[in-house]
Amino acid sequence: DGGITQSPKYLFRKEGQNVTLSCEQNLNHDAMYWYRQDPGQGLRLIYYSQIVNDFQKGDIAEGYSVSREKKESFPLTVTSAQKNPTAFYLCASSIAGGGTTDTQYFGPGTRLTVL
Amino acid sequence: DAKTTQPPSMDCAEGRAANLPCNHSTISGNEYVYWYRQIHSQGPQYIIHGLKNNETNEMASLIITEDRKSSTLILPHATLRDTAVYYCIVHAGGTSYGKLTFGQGTILTVHP
Numbered sequence: 402d403g404g405i406t407q408s409p410k411y412l413f414r415k416e417g418q419n420v421t422l423s424c425e426q427n428l429n430h431d432a433m434y435w436y437r438q439d440p441g442q443g444l445r446l447i448y449y450s451q452i453v454n455d456f457q458k459g460d461i462a463e464g465y466s467v468s469r470e471k472k473e474s475f476p477l478t479v480t481s482a483q484k485n486p487t488a489f490y491l492c493a494s495s496i497a498g499g500g501t502t503d504t505q506y507f508g509p510g511t512r513l514t515v516l
Numbered sequence: 517d518a519k520t521t522q523p524p525s526m527d528c529a530e531g532r533a534a535n536l537p538c539n540h541s542t543i544s545g546n547e548y549v550y551w552y553r554q555i556h557s558q559g560p561q562y563i564i565h566g567l568k569n570n571e572t573n574e575m576a577s578l579i580i581t582e583d584r585k586s587s588t589l590i591l592p593h594a595t596l597r598d599t600a601v602y603y604c605i606v607h608a609g610g611t612s613y614g615k616l617t618f619g620q621g622t623i624l625t626v627h628p
Binding site for chain 1: 550552557561562615616617618619620621
């Protein structure tokens, strides 16, 4: 089955530790995105990537880092510099970044809790 | 991307049609209307999108007014599993491409 997978579903970390969230897609999509969702809030864009080896900051990139070494994978690292990392993290992908008919499809999400 | 306005909550009886409205009075000519839904603690699920014509797929129908300032998502026969937060989003490409701006959405509760 084609789709987007995120792992793990739940993640617990101690304050001050870096943590990497996984996102894999087998939809052959060029573009991938990371969003953050806080309780009762909409989604906010952290980073996005249009193509392998290229990525851009979104609205709330501070304290996060990404890499895009393979088309299928777009891991997100939450660093110790992120002041409030506890949140629900969502990965998405689309056929190509940009364009008015570029539909994004989301993974199941990872809920990160920093203790 | 244009802003959207949706009612905070709606109820619907199981088996009946659910009609979810959305206002987007500042929509631009090249912006599409997208609908997603999110069930608690899951990722948003794409439902449907359209530009100016009405659209229908296996999940829902989308009715866009002629002036494109509002739209309605129709779930023709709502089930309990349709209980979710429904988001109406207007989205264009260009320099802002990629970012979907999710507002507060409408909490749809389907009752037995």
